[in-house]
Amino acid sequence: MGEVLRFSIDGELLDPGEAFLPLPDDGLLRGDGVFEVARVYGGRPFALDLHFDRMERSAAAIDLVLERDLLEAEAARLIDSAGDRDFLIRLVQTRSGRRILSLEELPDHSATISLATIRYSPTLILNGVKSLSYAANMHATRLANKAGADEALFVRPDGVVLEPPTSSIFWATAEGRLRTPALEAGVLDSITRRKIVERLEVEEAEFQLDDLMSASEAFLASTTREAHPVSRIDRQPLPTIDGPKTKEAAAAFGQALNADLGA
Ligand SMILES: Cc1ncc(COP(=O)(O)O)c(C=O)c1O
Missing domain, CATH: 3.20.10.10 (D-amino Acid Aminotransferase, subunit A, domain 2)
Incomplete structure (x- = not known):
């Protein structure tokens, strides 16, 4: 995972170190939840709709109702907050219904x-x-x-x-x-x-x-x-x-x- 620049937890924008989750949540305690990672090129997300479609399929497969509308609005706000640069956006919904989004630096990959x-x-x-x-x-x-x-x-x-x-x-x-x-x-x-x-x-x-x-x-x-x-x-x-x-x-x-x- 690259360095996290900013979080959005249930719609609240937070800096790393400020973001906390109420427990218990089986998302953390049992890995019960779904996630996606999409890429943002110069402030513009690539194929974000396809990532949400897959997230919806993942959620349906484990009987979790995805809060897609809220997640989409929160993703747009988080992306806008970062300006015209390249980064990743991670989207998570836990079993307790927490919506966790993070902006992350792109990982460094060697040429091969x-x-x-x-x-x-x-x-x-x-x-x-x-x-x-x-x-x-x-x-x-x-x-x-x-x-x-x-x-x-x-x-x-x-x-x-x-x-x-x-x-x-x-x-x-x-x-x-x-x-x-x-x-x-x-x-x-x-x-x-x-x-x-x-x-x-x-x-x-x-x-x-x-x-x-x-x-x-x-x-x-x-x-x-x-x-x-x-x-x-x-x-x-x-x-x-x-x-x-x-x-x-x-x-x-x-x-x-x-x-x-x-x-
Ligand atoms: C198991 C697995 N396969 C393949 C991929 C690549 O998927 P995508 O091209 O949608 O990033 C991922 C993405 O993280 C993955 O977790």
Whole structure:
């Protein structure tokens, strides 16, 4: 998480250090709630409606009524308070109905990223849900760091490639075919992934790790990373880093940004 610039708690704008939550709240005590992270470019949010749509689906999946109208109004006010700059906005609603929004600095990402595979079984009843129960995702990154990599890559026990803890993965075969795990494999319906899939020819299926390990190039896709070139997986270097397919995806995502922000 980047440094927090300002919070909005139930509509009240607060500086870090001033923001407190009444307890008990199962959002904190049990990770019971939903969240989203959207990006703001020069004061203009990208695909915020899609983030709210997904947040609504996440909330519905765990029988939580999302206060979408209030959250939307509070998000607009918080974004306006920060001026024309780049940052992230985090949106949270807890089981007790607290609405927690924060403006955060963008995290620093190195130019390329190395991955370590971590065996992981998706929690079936939370498939596709951005719930606050992200401890497994956070811990996977620590395990990957201990293995000498920057980030984790979840792989199902049956060898099917899933996703990193907070991004999607794409790769190109030696023949130049772009691939990404299908949503049905147990991955989040990432908005960045969706923008790329809408614009490029992408094969979506359940792919084995072998397929990825023989890729010519790979990249991660997410709100904070956009298209982020992968350098190594389990210490094996990719033949090409930031190759033609990664550049094509970055350009496709750039078009989505321009279309949405009207640049
Ligand atoms: C598990 C997971 N997959 C993928 C993503 C990327 O989604 P998006 O492109 O909407 O940021 C995220 C975002 O945090 C995530 O938590």
